[in-house]
């Protein structure tokens with residue numbers, strides 16, 4: 224069975240929905256035809272010219288990266304920057320480029336959970352939990368069309384609750400209406416009260432998906448003017464967000480914890496704030512630039528906070544309350560390729576992926 228670019232995108236977005244990405248981000252399909260057949264994909268942290276060349280050499284016509292190649296709009300594509308040259312080369316060689324970035328940072332099974340796995344952390348919780356705004360969407364459907372309408376709403380993102388899919392509630396009743404002169408009713412006569420056996424179909428939907436689920440219900444519904452209600456729920460769940468906090472299997476000294484981090488993340492060096500002279504048990508992590516969450520790590524009771532891109536002044540924010548370790552941006556996210564590989568091999572069996580062998584870390588250590 225042939226795999227198309229859009230099949231791969233859809234699979235990855237089931238793991239890390241694009242709606243979760245930060246406002247500054249640009250995750251998703253950045254380049255290429257969604258209907259193109261994919262032979263194999265190259266998995267990388269960054270897209271550089273060497274990575275595009277590697278894709279060509281390996282016969283991959285899709286690159287899946289963590290960091291988006293394009294962040295801001297490109298007004299000219301003349302090959303002046305490496306970004307422009309990568310885009311030109313990818314298009315000339317029919318290579319699609321897809322990125323899963325802050326959306327992948329935030330989900331269970333994403334970047335931070337992978338980092339926690341490398342350190343063997345247990346009892347994970349989200350560091351910077353985001354409230355998931357939920358709505359209930361309700362419509363009334365003639366009996367024979369219930370499955371069609373519900374399926375369309377499910378496909379658009381309705382009825383997903385944590386690990387459950389296609390969650391809905393249905394109750395049978397009688398709908399009434401009087402169609403006016405200008406109407407074209409699906410059932411009943413104009414100007415006469417009509418009673419129709421209908422099923423009330425309702426399901427929970429995340430706020431970001433309300434518009435598309437609403438639209439899907441309208442398109443699938445047989446009525447000219449279907450009634451579709453949307454109710455905001457005061458209940459929210461917080462099952463995603465940046466960073467995680469977890470517990471080491473056995474407590475260890477600060478130096479041993481730093482050594483463990485250095486070894487597991489293959490760091491040339493680890494920069495850290497003053498030692499506190501206590502054991503490390505609770506560890507907070509945030510892959511990439513996570514200096515902004517130092518105080519959050521303190522409030523979550525972390526003994527050690529592992530992140531990257533901390534500036535000189537930001538180390539002072541440790542306030543003698545947490546040990547901050549800066550392990551390097553690339554180092555912190557290097558295992559993201561493993562997430563793509565494991566997930567896609569299970570989701571799309573027989574789909575071939577290769578790890579990029581190009582070291583795209585632009586930072587060197589003397």
Ligand SMILES: [Zn+2]
Pocket residue numbers: 290510511512552556
């Ligand atoms: Zn990053």
